[in-house]
Amino acid sequence: MSLAEVGDTMSSMSYRIVSKAQRARHGLLRLPHSDVKTPVFMPVGTQGTMKGVLPEQLIEMDCRILLCNTYHLGHRPGHELVKKAGGVHKMMNWPRSILTDSGGFQMVSLSKLMTLDEQGVNFESPHTGEMTLLTPEKSIEIQEDLGADIVMQLDHVVHVLTTGPIVEEAMERSVRWLDRCFETHERDDQALFPIIQGGLNLEIREKCVEEMSKRAKVGIAIGGLSGGESKDQFWRVVAKCCEMLDRTRPDLPRYVMGVGFAVDLVICSLLGADMFDCVYPTRTARFGTALVRDGGLLPLTQNQFKKDFRPIDDECECYTCKNHTRAYIHSIAGKEAVASSLVSIHNLQFQLQLMNRVRDAIDADRVEQFLNEFLEEQFPKRDVPQWVRDASEYMGYKLYRSEDPLAN
């Protein structure tokens, strides 16, 4: 395989494949603030902070890149102020890499009123009630002020289950908006990622991959998923986009937006995707649920943990597991903010550790074995979902026990 580096005009940014196993890639993404090993899970810090987790705790778990929401930072404290503070890295005291989204998604999801035309997205601010226009140019301007390592284009997102001509129109508009983003974007210490749209229509996705591949420089995203489509539809779109990118631009890291369930992270990584983000691990932590290898979830608010003096996971190396018991967390869960912090720390460590295991399996070329181990941990009753079996079979991996759920 080619070890060629990309990003010729941007010496501080490059991506290279370290090792490959079938479709899966272990890569190294070089960004101005840190090197990022892929496949990577990026925790989401909404308001310029990781809810309940300090930067040094993220560094302790070897987190290399965070996602911050442009929409939220643009409102509070405001992008001009972030710029004055020296950028979002400095403001939140995070020395490593950051990715900011375009702000478009939050706008659509949080706004009651939204209209969209060629110029941009018009929306009613939920903060002030005023009508505001977000254009591709404005989104880039804000993201340049914030100063993240990776910035995202403003795209025209339609609901994933939408059908009809609007899907293709939105995709074509997203291509035009990307061109406007590139025209405005001046900072050469930021990578601007295009976003592949096209809903669940594989032909439209293909056209979009063609166009975005011509324009992408450092990396590319697969957007518009994780919005209510079936898992079967979801993995097929990811598979198709990765296959097409293998032909057009194998040199780019591929970021599948909004993915954070352990099983989704594993299947998408094996399909050839490289970057993921989701609020899930920290959101679920706030409800007192820990992510664990054995069975997937540990709802620590339940009474069965009242006298359970084991750590959340006795193999986990995180701060929480080294210092606290399930019983302690049970006693404060839902009552004390520190409970959310402790479970968030563990859950983020769990996600990052899972990605370490994926990369190790790719390096050792033992992906099939890893996949089987992982599915046995996550589904101890062997109720592996059909879409996971289908995706595994599609990739040519044999699941040792999947056809025999009752055998022991």
Ligand SMILES: [Zn+2]
């Ligand atoms: Zn832990």
